[in-house]
Amino acid sequence: MDNSYPAVMSRKKDILKKATGIDYDKFEISPIAFDYEGLMNSCEYSWEDVQGILEETGVGKTALVELKNVTELVRSISLPGRGGRIFVKDEAANPSGSFKDRRAALSVFHAKRLGYKGVVAASSGNYGAAVASQAAKRGLKAIILQEVYDSRKVGQPEILEKTRACEAYGAEVWQLTVGPELFYIMLRVLEETGFFSASLYVPTSVRGIETLGHELAQQVFQKEGRFPDMAIITHAGGGNVTGTARGLKKAGSHNTVVVGVSVDLQGLHMASDIDFNRKSFTTGHTGFGIPFLTWPDRTDVPRNCARGLRYLDRYLSVTQGEVFYTTELLAKLEGIERGPAGNTSLAGAISLARELDRDQILVVQETEYTAAGKLPSSQLTFARENGIEVRRGNPKENVPGKAIVIPERVDQIEIEDIDMEKIRHSYIERAMKITEGYVPTREDLQFLAEDSKSSIDYVRETMKALKVKTAELV
């Protein structure tokens, strides 16, 4: 068999069909549109099944905790009457320490039911550990592929911790150097082993996350007699936003504002061997967050079920220094020491809560576990070793890859709104570029409007600006 890069990539479609058990062609409508809900519903488990499958392995049903001291602190720097109540969903209590267990649970169960002997996941983060943990529980083999090292063999401490975690759950781990060829390796391993591709982006993955949004809506309702005003969600590849937002709706919480938050890493190139170790966050950052919104179908499956742009009402960035500061707040004021991803949305919530009235409720929908490699002290030690300046000061002076500025005071934590209009525009532009020569129909416009949470009028106007002809009136 020819295992060169181009040869393996050209076998992609067949390999993935075998490895996911999904015939994606069935859901294609046109070069632009596909049947998203149809694809989501191809996952044949009922809502009760899903909840039962998670429960069997101890996933979910995590506590919802009100952060009263943090809220009090926020009120002390807010205008009179302002300072919403901040709650957090303690997802670190899941078996492998993050919400990713919800994401892995159904896929691994599904793989076993379909008769696969093992599962493969390409993830340098919590998802790899979640797949390894679920596979251990279900008696399947797991291979986890991780981007760990730069060409000097210097590894990001947080990812080294993830290697350890995956191996602790008995997985075979491939520690790779920087490069998008992770996907190529994944295809090779899938072909060689015949294992299931536990992609982050298949229907079973997103369905598992729906339980998170559903649970949090119900918990707030039980405590407060109403649904939350805002759900604050750390965003990278889009599964967290998509699943949570869908789950909220499923629970009847239709008016909750869905807010995504990422750590600002703008200016750093994600495939760069040099930039790789100039960042202190390995997920929940704009380096994934923005490209996955402007073009979700960039993943290891033909159509991505994690489509953040469909669900986001607002998208914010915070700085690395603000998240480190927030991590300290949570530990020192609430007695909860947790990892970086959940503290990203918490940093956003601290800033957002100042805009809200005192009786409004914000839910930070996750925490994640922390450990050696994941702590601010490990990350900042590593940052200094890689030539990054670390100091206290005004977080606005933070420069990704150059300076981490840790706020001097809590009132300096201040979100930046990322322009959703610009993201929607790039999304449509990208869709047009990829399908150049094809004339979009009204159905395509409808799809693009839904997929970008806009309107047919908006899509039409954007196309006009891009000088694209449509077949709407034909």
Place this chain on the structure above:
Amino acid sequence: MPDAKRGDLVQIHRIVLEPDQRPDNLPSCTKSVPYECWIKGFLIDEGANMGDEVKIQTFIGREISGILYQVSPIYDHNFGEPQKELVSIGNGVRRQLEKT
């Protein structure tokens, strides 16, 4: 005595793609270096020295070959050094809360 004997926990190294086999759309700093990989498992060969081509059995029982890179590989990520930029945050916000 060889560096590792049969059954020892070891780590192997492989070059997956040489620079000229990597795709062209990479940043030049990435494209100019090989794509490499490290995997852990138990040595299958009777005995081997660092740099030898060996076979291992991975944690899930698969057989993989590569160059012997490390014997008893350790996890050396740690908690880092204390950070003076962080240690005073807790008391500062506590005081602020007490004032309210």
